[in-house]
Structure formats: C-alpha cells, structure tokens
Amino acid sequence: MNATAMAQPGSQTVQTEKTGGTRIELARCTKTFPDGTRALLPFDLTINGGETLVLLGPSGCGKTTILRLIAGLEFPDAGGKITFGEDDVTRQSIEKRRVGMVFQSYALFPNMTVAENVAYGLKVQKVERRERDERVRAMLEMMHIDMLADRRIDQLSGGQRQRVALARAIALRPRVLLLDEPLTALDAKLRVKLRTEINSLLRKLGITAIYVTHDQEEAMALGDRIVVMQKGAIAQIGTPREIYRAPLSPFVADFVGASNRLDGRIEQNSLVLGDVKISLDQIGHAMTGDPIKNGDSNSNSRSGQGLADIYFRADGLAICAPDQGQIRGRVEAISYLGEKSRLTVSGIGESVITLDVDPDFQIAIGDDIHCRFNPERLTVFGRYPDARNAAQAM
Amino acid sequence: MRRGWPFYAQLGLTVLLCLFIVVPIVMSALAGVTVNVFKGLSSGLTLRWIFEVWDLYAQSILLSLWLAVACLVVTTLAGVPLAYVLVRRPNRLTRMFEEILTLPVAIPGLALALALLITYGGFGSFRSSWVFILIGHVLFTMPFMVRSVAAVMSAMDMKTLEEGAASLGAGFWHRFLHVIMPNAMPGILAGALMVVTLSIGEFNLTWMLHTPLTKTLPVGLADSYASMRLEIGSAYTLIFFVLIMPLLIAMQMLANPGKKRRAALQPAEDE
Numbered sequence: 001m002n003a004t005a006m007a008q009p010g011s012q013t014v015q016t017e018k019t020g021g022t023r024i025e026l027a028r029c030t031k032t033f034p035d036g037t038r039a040l041l042p043f044d045l046t047i048n049g050g051e052t053l054v055l056l057g058p059s060g061c062g063k064t065t066i067l068r069l070i071a072g073l074e075f076p077d078a079g080g081k082i083t084f085g086e087d088d089v090t091r092q093s094i095e096k097r098r099v100g101m102v103f104q105s106y107a108l109f110p111n112m113t114v115a116e117n118v119a120y121g122l123k124v125q126k127v128e129r130r131e132r133d134e135r136v137r138a139m140l141e142m143m144h145i146d147m148l149a150d151r152r153i154d155q156l157s158g159g160q161r162q163r164v165a166l167a168r169a170i171a172l173r174p175r176v177l178l179l180d181e182p183l184t185a186l187d188a189k190l191r192v193k194l195r196t197e198i199n200s201l202l203r204k205l206g207i208t209a210i211y212v213t214h215d216q217e218e219a220m221a222l223g224d225r226i227v228v229m230q231k232g233a234i235a236q237i238g239t240p241r242e243i244y245r246a247p248l249s250p251f252v253a254d255f256v257g258a259s260n261r262l263d264g265r266i267e268q269n270s271l272v273l274g275d276v277k278i279s280l281d282q283i284g285h286a287m288t289g290d291p292i293k294n295g296d297s298n299s300n301s302r303s304g305q306g307l308a309d310i311y312f313r314a315d316g317l318a319i320c321a322p323d324q325g326q327i328r329g330r331v332e333a334i335s336y337l338g339e340k341s342r343l344t345v346s347g348i349g350e351s352v353i354t355l356d357v358d359p360d361f362q363i364a365i366g367d368d369i370h371c372r373f374n375p376e377r378l379t380v381f382g383r384y385p386d387a388r389n390a391a392q393a394m
Numbered sequence: 395m396r397r398g399w400p401f402y403a404q405l406g407l408t409v410l411l412c413l414f415i416v417v418p419i420v421m422s423a424l425a426g427v428t429v430n431v432f433k434g435l436s437s438g439l440t441l442r443w444i445f446e447v448w449d450l451y452a453q454s455i456l457l458s459l460w461l462a463v464a465c466l467v468v469t470t471l472a473g474v475p476l477a478y479v480l481v482r483r484p485n486r487l488t489r490m491f492e493e494i495l496t497l498p499v500a501i502p503g504l505a506l507a508l509a510l511l512i513t514y515g516g517f518g519s520f521r522s523s524w525v526f527i528l529i530g531h532v533l534f535t536m537p538f539m540v541r542s543v544a545a546v547m548s549a550m551d552m553k554t555l556e557e558g559a560a561s562l563g564a565g566f567w568h569r570f571l572h573v574i575m576p577n578a579m580p581g582i583l584a585g586a587l588m589v590v591t592l593s594i595g596e597f598n599l600t601w602m603l604h605t606p607l608t609k610t611l612p613v614g615l616a617d618s619y620a621s622m623r624l625e626i627g628s629a630y631t632l633i634f635f636v637l638i639m640p641l642l643i644a645m646q647m648l649a650n651p652g653k654k655r656r657a658a659l660q661p662a663e664d665e
C-alpha cells in the first residue's frame with residue numbers, strides 16, 4: 001500500500017538505520033525489583049537488526065520485564081548492559097531511546113482524536129506542520145484507518161484502537177518496536193486477522209521488533225525466532241520450527257502444545273513403554289543427555305539408561321487395526337472440530353491422552369481402540385530431577 | 395395510563411417537600427424587592443433595596459468574589475500536582491498526607507480559625523489582610539479539589555498513558571500538560587466549582603478571621619440581618635442566590651456526564 005511513506009527520508013532525528021533495523025543486545029542483565037522480587041535471572045539476548053523476536057511464556061515469567069528493560073521503563077541491575085547498534089543505552093531514559101511501544105491496553109490518549117494520537121510523537125519531536133500532517137496521513141492509510149482520522153478514541157472498536165496504537169508507535173520510525181500482548185484483549189477471529197496484518201507490516205517495515213505473548217500459536221505465526229521463558233530465565237531460543245519440533249525441556253514441550261505425556265524407560269538405545277519398544281533412532285526428538293549441556297539431540301549420550309518422559313501432540317498416536325496395535329485405550333470424549341475429530345482417550349497413561357481421527361471415522365464414547373505410535377512425532381526426555389520439577393511447577 | 399393512589403401520594407409528598415424548601419426562598423427573594431414587607435406585595439416592587447445593599451456591601455461582595463478566584467487559583471495550582479503525586483505514588487507517606495489534608499473538613503471551622511488566630515494573630519498587618527482569610531479558605535477547600543481530581547486520575551490509568559507518551563519522546567512537563575491535565579479536566583472543573591461555591595458561602599471560619607475591613611459576602615449578610623431593615627437583608631440574600639445558583643447548577647451538570655455523551659456515536663463494531 002504505502003511502503004513509500006516509510007522509505008522516504010525523514011527528518012534527521014527520526015530515521016531508522018540504513019539496514020532497516022537496529023541490532024539489540026542485552027548482556028548479563030538481571031532485574032531485581034525494590035521489593036526484592038527477582039523477576040529476571042542473569043541472561044544474554046541478542047536481537048538481530050530487522051528481526052521479529054517473540055518472547056513466549058506463561059504469565060509472570062518476566063516477559064514484560066524484559067520488554068520494559070529494552071524500552072527504558074525499567075533499568076537492569078548493576079552489571080547489565082543494553083546496546084542499540086553501537087549505542088549504549090543502558091542508562092538512557094525512554095524519552096531518548098526512540099522505541100515504539102504498543103501496550104495491551106493500547107494506552108491511547110482519550111483527549112485526542114485518532115489523527116492527534118498518531119501526530120503526538122511528531123509534535124513532541126517538533127516535526128514541522130506540513131510534514132507532520134503528511135506523515136500522519138500516510139500512517140493512517142497504511143493501517144487502513146484514514147477514514148477514522150477525526151474520531152475520538154472512545155468511538156473506536158478494539159481492533160481499530162489496536163491499529164491506531166500501531167500507527168502511533170511506528171509514526172516516529174523507532175529503532176525498535178515493542179509489543180506487549182497487543183492482541184490479548186481482542187476476540188479470537190479478529191486476533192488471527194490482526195496477527196496476519198502485523199506480520200506483513202513488520203516484514204514491510206523491516207524494523208526490529210520484540211513481541212510478547214503467552215499464546216503459542218501467535219508466537220509461531222509471528223516470530224523469526226522465539227524465546228521461551230520460564231520463571232525469569234530463558235528456557236530455549238530458536239526458530240518456531242526448532243521450538244515446535246525440538247523442545248529442549250519438558251517445560252518447553254508442554255508449553256508449545258505437546259500436551260500428551262507418558263512415562264517410559266530407556267533401555268539399550270530403545271524407548272520402552274510397557275510391551276512397546278521403539279528404537280531411539282526412530283524417535284523424532286530424543287533428549288537423553290543433560291538438557292542444558294547437550295542441547296543437540298544427536299549427542300551420543302542418548303544411550304543412557306533410566307526413566308523417560310514422552311511428550312507428543314495429537315498426531316503422535318494414531319488408531320489402527322487391532323492386529324497392528326501397540327497399546328489399547330478407551331474413548332472418553334469426542335469433539336468434532338470440522339476437519340478432524342479429537343478423541344480423549346483413557347487407559348494409556350496416568351492421565352488422558354488426546355488424539356485426532358478423521359471426522360467421518362465411526363466411533364463412539366466407550367469404544368475400545370487400538371493405537372500405534374508415530375515415532376517421528378514423539379519427543380523423549382531422559383528424566384532429570386530438575387527438568388521434572390520444572391514441568392510440574394507450571 | 396391509570397396510576398394508583400401510591401403514585402399520587404408520593405407525588406403529593408414530593409411537591410410538599412419542594413414547596414417547603416422553595417417557598418421560603420421565594421418569599422425571601424420577594425421580600426428583597428418589595429417596597430414594604432409589612433404591607434406586603436401590595437406596596438409595590440422596587441430595586442431600591444438591591445442598590446442600597448450594593449452601596450453598603452459592595453466591598454464585601456467584591457472581596458468574596460476576589461477571594462473565591464484567588465482560592466481557586468491556589469487550590470488548582472497546588473491541588474492538581476498534589477492529586478497527581480497522591481495517585482501516582484501511593485505509599486504510607488502520601489496516604490498520611492491525604493489524611494492530614496482532609497482534617498480541615500472534619501474540624502469545625504471555628505476551631506480551625508482559632509488555631510490560625512493563635513498562630514498568626516500576632517502579625518498585625520498579615521492578620522488584617524485578606525490573605526489571612528484566603529489561607530483559611532484554601533485550607534478548607536483544598537481537600538475538595540484534591541479529592542475530585544484524584545478520583546478522575548485514579549480512573550484513567552495514568553501510568554500507562556504516561557509511559558506511552560514517554561515512549562514517543564515526551565518529557566515530564568509535556569506529558570503533564572498535554573496528556574495528564576486534559577484528561578483530568580472533568581475532575582479539575584468539578585473541583586473548581588466546588589472550591590468557588592464553598593469559598594463564596596463560607597461563614598464560620600471567615601467570621602472568626604475577618605476584620606471590619608475584610609468582611610466577606612456571608613459575613614456582611616449576617617451583619618445586615620442583625621442591623622438593617624428586613625428588606626435589605628432579603629435583597630442581600632437575593633444577590634447571594636444570583637451569584638451562587640449558576641455555580642450549583644453547573645456543578646449538578648458536571649456530575650451527570652451521561653447526558654453529555656448522548657450525542658456521541660456508539661463505539662464501532664469490530665469488522
């Protein structure tokens with residue numbers, strides 16, 4: 001639509017780096033609040049120029065705190081260092097950092113119209129009138145809200161407010177765009193639609209962006225890389241595919257949706273589950289070494305003996321003919337989801353297991369079924385006290 | 395539609411109550427423009443008493459207006475930032491401060507005035523200046539301004555609004571003047587009306603603090619009741635009403651913001 005508006009050279013004070021995105025580095029950062037809460041344990045994090053990084057984790061794990069450190073709304077404990085490109089911003093206030101922020105509650109100014117909200121930052125930066133109007137118009141057009149320019153904020157829907165908040169945040173061409181759960185307040189359908197829009201907007205702008213969410217799907221859809229967080233620490237950093245297919249810990253596996261868990265054993269290079277025995281070479285992702293030291297799933301420590309946690313999604317187990325079955329279960333509930341039906345099955349593990357079948361498959365609650373594992377889709381962790389506790393403490 | 399007797403009983407009671415309040419007001423106002431109260435309306439209407447009141451008490455009336463404006467300026471300049479700090483940094487100290495601030499409302503005006511007299515009565519020229527009364531009025535009205543502004547401020551998520559403004563480069567003063575103040579305006583307006591109304595009508599405290607040269611409108615009113623013809627006292631009351639009624643009505647309208655929104659569009663539906 002209006003990519004030219006972004007590319008045109010603006011006033012000197014508000015210009016993004018030539019590469020289109022500022023590289024951001026946090027080094028040895030920790031955060032302890034005045035009341036003693038250790039919100040963030042020591043961590044290093046680098047966000048590449050133009051990259052969209054998603055911070056993903058349950059409520060209270062410290063996502064917002066990281067975002068606020070980058071914004072300059074909080075400062076790291078002594079020893080931490082934050083740089084934007086070559087610029088050390090560790091002690092710089094938010095007013096000077098040139099960051100764009102989108103808040104969950106939007107934080108739009110109720111005393112101003114849509115256009116005035118978007119123009120606010122330009123006014124503060126004393127951009128002269130004509131250029132200001134031009135840029136506000138371009139912003140509103142890009143966000144498809146030009147017809148709302150003179151509306152008051154309380155006359156807008158949630159989705160429209162979200163667009164205004166985005167337009168306001170990027171109008172100044174910030175060095176980094178920070179979004180804190182921007183879609184949480186919206187209903188599911190709109191969320192997906194805006195998610196797609198934000199995604200293409202971020203690609204188009206080529207801006208460095210950090211996006212906080214607790215929604216795994218949103219993280220997958222938006223992130224170049226995802227940082228999964230757990231209790232103030234980084235549990236894993238990786239591309240959406242890595243996080244999804246190769247979680248480094250039971251916590252990550254569970255959090256990104258591998259909600260089925262079974263207890264097993266590892267014996268002589270095989271996974272053993274009751275009568276079932278599957279060679280570890282066939283397992284999609286097996287972590288039988290120390291999950292921190294041996295992040296690589298191909299490490300040779302995977303032949304170790306002992307107990308194992310098996311995680312998988314609804315595609316890890318499939319119904320089959322009785323003579324090919326590895327385990328048996330009983331259907332407890334069926335939910336029809338359109339393109340598939342999701343079964344809740346008991347009798348396989350301690351808790352129920354979910355698996356998907358063709359929606360036309362004839363089955364009823366109470367039926368006994370025979371199932372086979374799909375080894376490619378299993379994630380296996382050798383059991384370590386720490387990893388176990390972490391998964392249960394969630 | 396037929397209405398039963400309870401409706402008419404209620405209506406009657408309401409009308410009676412209203413009359414109970416309104417009739418004396420009307421009577422008193424009429425007395426102020428009647429040639430001779432003892433002969434009644436038949437003696438004719440006149441503006442003479444009004445002019446006479448003006449001749450006698452213009453000083454007091456003007457002083458009251460001046461005090462109200464000065465009091466408004468002081469309570470706004472001090473009260474708005476004060477409310478801001480109370481809402482933005484709620485801790486033990488600020489809460490204690492809020493309590494202390496409210497004290498003058500709870501203490502009888504006379505006691506407060508006595509305290510002021512004991513403390514500052516010795517400073518002759520200060521004691522006899524209007525500033526002395528202003529201090530009393532500010533002490534008495536400040537909590538109303540602070541409370542009213544603080545209520546609006548606590549309802550508007552100031553912290554996030556300020557953070558949003560700061561991320562756009564706005565420093566403290568820009569944020570305060572262009573984001574906080576405009577959004578707190580309903581509270582400031584309501585507080586301002588309250589302050590002006592209270593200041594104009596304040597009697598207890600002012601009566602103790604005043605000197606013959608610093609008589610305010612209500613003090614003059616008492617004076618006229620005590621020593622003038624009934625018509626003059628009534629005319630004075632009439633002037634007081636004319637001054638105070640618009641303020642009361644404006645206050646009532648501010649308290650009902652629902653009506654203002656009538657014209658506003660409904661929030662849009664999400665597509």
Ligand SMILES: Nc1ncnc2c1ncn2[C@@H]1O[C@H](COP(=O)(O)OP(=O)(O)O)[C@@H](O)[C@H]1O
Pocket residue numbers: 033034035037038039057058059060061062063064065066
């Ligand atoms: N200002 C603060 N003072 C004290 N503790 C805080 C403050 N802000 C956040 N915390 C605590 O820090 C932890 C991380 O919070 P937060 O970053 O908001 O989590 P998230 O955004 O992932 O839900 C939480 O335990 C929270 O209670």
Ligand SMILES: [Mg+2]
Pocket residue numbers: 060063064
């Ligand atoms: Mg948060």
